[in-house]
Amino acid sequence: MVRLTIPGPELMTAGHLGCPGCGATLAMRYLLKGLGPRTMLTVPACCWAVMSGPFPRTCVEIPFLDCAFEATGASIAGLRAGLDAKGVKDVTVVGFAGDGGTVDIGLQALSGSLERGVDAIYVMYDNEAYMNTGVQRSGATPWGAWTTTTPVGRTKPQEKKDIMAIVAAHRIPYAATACVAFPEDFVRKVEKAKAVKGPRFLHVLAPCPPGWKYAPEETIRLGRLAVDARVFPLYEVVDGRYTITRKPGKRTPVAEYLQKQGRFGHLTEAQVAAIQTQVDERWARLEAMERMTAEVRT
Amino acid sequence: MQRMLTGNHAQSLAAKLARVKVVAAYPITPQTTIVEGIADMVASGEFPCEFLEVESEHSALQACISAAAVGARTYTATSSQGLLLMHELLHWASGLRVPIGMGVVNRAIAPPWSIYADHSDTVSQRDTGWLQYYCESNQEVLDTVLQAYRVAEDLRVMLPAMVTEDAFYLSHTFEPVDAPTQEEVDAFLPPLEMPYALDVDRPARFGSFMGPDAYMEQRRNVADGMEAAARVIPGVEREFAERFGRDHGGALPLFECEGADAVLIVSGTAASTARSVVREMRAEGKRVGVAKLRVFRPWPVAAIRALAAKVPRIAVLDRSFTFGFGGALFQEVRNAVQSPRGGPLVGGYVAGLGGRDIVPETIRAVLDDVLARDEPDVSWVGLQEVKEWSA
Numbered sequence: 001m002v003r004l005t006i007p008g009p010e011l012m013t014a015g016h017l018g019c020p021g022c023g024a025t026l027a028m029r030y031l032l033k034g035l036g037p038r039t040m041l042t043v044p045a046c047c048w049a050v051m052s053g054p055f056p057r058t059c060v061e062i063p064f065l066d067c068a069f070e071a072t073g074a075s076i077a078g079l080r081a082g083l084d085a086k087g088v089k090d091v092t093v094v095g096f097a098g099d100g101g102t103v104d105i106g107l108q109a110l111s112g113s114l115e116r117g118v119d120a121i122y123v124m125y126d127n128e129a130y131m132n133t134g135v136q137r138s139g140a141t142p143w144g145a146w147t148t149t150t151p152v153g154r155t156k157p158q159e160k161k162d163i164m165a166i167v168a169a170h171r172i173p174y175a176a177t178a179c180v181a182f183p184e185d186f187v188r189k190v191e192k193a194k195a196v197k198g199p200r201f202l203h204v205l206a207p208c209p210p211g212w213k214y215a216p217e218e219t220i221r222l223g224r225l226a227v228d229a230r231v232f233p234l235y236e237v238v239d240g241r242y243t244i245t246r247k248p249g250k251r252t253p254v255a256e257y258l259q260k261q262g263r264f265g266h267l268t269e270a271q272v273a274a275i276q277t278q279v280d281e282r283w284a285r286l287e288a289m290e291r292m293t294a295e296v297r298t
Numbered sequence: 299m300q301r302m303l304t305g306n307h308a309q310s311l312a313a314k315l316a317r318v319k320v321v322a323a324y325p326i327t328p329q330t331t332i333v334e335g336i337a338d339m340v341a342s343g344e345f346p347c348e349f350l351e352v353e354s355e356h357s358a359l360q361a362c363i364s365a366a367a368v369g370a371r372t373y374t375a376t377s378s379q380g381l382l383l384m385h386e387l388l389h390w391a392s393g394l395r396v397p398i399g400m401g402v403v404n405r406a407i408a409p410p411w412s413i414y415a416d417h418s419d420t421v422s423q424r425d426t427g428w429l430q431y432y433c434e435s436n437q438e439v440l441d442t443v444l445q446a447y448r449v450a451e452d453l454r455v456m457l458p459a460m461v462t463e464d465a466f467y468l469s470h471t472f473e474p475v476d477a478p479t480q481e482e483v484d485a486f487l488p489p490l491e492m493p494y495a496l497d498v499d500r501p502a503r504f505g506s507f508m509g510p511d512a513y514m515e516q517r518r519n520v521a522d523g524m525e526a527a528a529r530v531i532p533g534v535e536r537e538f539a540e541r542f543g544r545d546h547g548g549a550l551p552l553f554e555c556e557g558a559d560a561v562l563i564v565s566g567t568a569a570s571t572a573r574s575v576v577r578e579m580r581a582e583g584k585r586v587g588v589a590k591l592r593v594f595r596p597w598p599v600a601a602i603r604a605l606a607a608k609v610p611r612i613a614v615l616d617r618s619f620t621f622g623f624g625g626a627l628f629q630e631v632r633n634a635v636q637s638p639r640g641g642p643l644v645g646g647y648v649a650g651l652g653g654r655d656i657v658p659e660t661i662r663a664v665l666d667d668v669l670a671r672d673e674p675d676v677s678w679v680g681l682q683e684v685k686e687w688s689a
Binding site: 037038039040042049050052053054055056057058060061062063064065066067068070071073074075076077078079081082083084085086088091108109111112115116 | 320322350351356357361362363364368369370386387390496497504508
């Protein structure tokens with residue numbers, strides 16, 4: 001018998017409309033395990049606006065408010081204010097948005113809510129492109145990746161937008177990265193975020209089989225590779241102090257992660273080496289942040 | 299109690315008297331003093347509410363929508379560009395059936411930049427599912443905000459409402475206003491009861507996507523709410539009159555329309571000027587009248603048709619311009635009254651754009667024109683000859 005290392009109760013039922021192997025469905029499932037039933041969710045245009053099912057069906061067993069694409073930050077502010085006005089204090093307000101809805105069109109409302117100290121959790125599930133509309137480039141798409149708007153021959157020439165740095169610049173009490181391939185780490189961070197008051201942010205990597213072009217059964221393996229190849233480091237920023245929560249012992253070359261995905265199939269050896277350099281530089285910078293902020297008073 | 303208030307302070311005071319629970323707003327001239335007035339009352343403790351100084355009008359309305367979705371009474375205020383930025387959310391609010399209250403200070407749309415009175419901002423939002431009241435005095439502003447919540451929150455309606463006032467003519471002009479007591483307002487406007495508010499003890503989804511099998515019925519449901527508002531408005535006005543001893547005449551108050559040869563339909567502060575001109579013209583023996591379009595949404599089609607049945611000529615003055623055939627009010631009046639059996643002659647007149655004063659001569663020119671006209675037409679009143687502007 002396998003010991004269950006994350007909470008057993010499910011608040012997401014069977015019957016979602018996500019693709020086979022969808023990382024974003026796991027992101028919702030683990031998030032709700034960590035938050036429990038006294039949670040209110042607001043979701044903008046994104047895969048999850050569709051995956052929960054059409055009216056009158058829904059596959060999450062908590063209140064779910066659809067909101068405008070660019071307005072998740074404002075929607076969590078409104079929910080919190082409305083609940084506070086009614087004297088409801090024990091309900092966690094959560095905004096759950098994709099990467100495009102966060103780093104691109106939703107950045108202003110997110111920044112406003114972080115700056116104003118809205119007491120809510122903002123979760124960005126990151127599949128690194130506009131997947132709901134059919135794989136278009138977002139600000140979170142990595143350098144060199146194929147999408148339908150950055151086709152081979154004109155793939156993305158910019159690095160992924162560093163949303164965690166933007167969020168951390170607002171000096172909020174809790175921000176963390178998580179990955180659906182590490183459910184214990186993910187749920188622990190959700191529980192930690194839930195216990196904090198003020199604005200909280202979770203950046204969750206959610207691999208996407210049709211968008212990244214890999215077989216659905218590879219989602220967890222790819223999530224693990226993303227973390228272990230240091231492409232997507234797991235870390236927390238608590239009151240300004242950076243802590244890397246998983247330091248991969250054996251160094252996994254980034255090529256192992258890239259070669260499993262069709263969206264990187266066109267890359268030359270030189271381009272793979274360039275990505276390795278970017279990854280190494282970002283990791284070094286993250287470690288430097290961890291050292292530099294070790295003395296930050298919390 | 300009589301107080302000297304600007305139209306904007308009448309808005310702030312009405313929001314407080316309505317016991318609004320969540321206010322979210324962003325500054326824009328000439329709306330700003332509404333929000334400043336609320337901020338002062340929140341700071342002094344006399345207006346207990348959640349006050350969100352958001353980073354845009356778009357976020358202001360989304361915050362109100364989400365707060366209303368959990369059952370809180372909400373208020374926001376804006377003008378012009380701010381209302382246009384809200385456009386997407388205006389549809390969200392009516393589609394989600396949340397009874398938000400919004401003050402709009404009517405201001406011209408850029409470019410060119412103009413901060414002055416013009417109804418194009420709200421008139422261009424006529425298709426968004428919001429109730430729209432146009433006010434003529436600061437007393438009417440205060441009273442109408444209170445009435446608008448009663449109508450909007452009626453379970454048959456459940457739609458958001460905007461209460462507008464003309465930039466500067468009302469927003470920054472002091473007038474004596476009879477301010478009701480909190481007890482009087484509480485007796486008229488009970489707390490918001492929203493049976494379908496989001497609640498963790500009764501999880502539901504609010505705003506799901508709908509396929510072709512359901513979407514059309516949802517739209518019809520919103521349309522039914524708007525049609526119900528037309529039936530609810532007169533009753534709310536009657537009750538208001540009984541409690542407060544004054545009313546503002548419902549959706550289309552008439553002045554000297556009995557036996558008139560021509561009636562001018564107009565909204566906002568120009569209605570006062572129009573009544574004064576009608577008095578003068580009546581004294582000269584000209585049989586003219588004024589119908590003030592106080593409610594533009596729901597469109598008071600029955601009242602417009604009843605008026606059309608008894609007058610041979612109607613002039614419609616639009617203090618806005620939409621790019622079609624004439625002004626939007628003109629188009630809607632003409633559509634409402636045209637019939638194969640004939641009907642009154644309807645003339646469309648565009649005037650007062652970008653804060654140009656609608657003076658007695660403007661009104662007189664319109665009425666004289668419609669009295670003399672043989673064919674319906676659209677004209678711009680008070681348009682200057684275009685000059686060459688060069689160095």
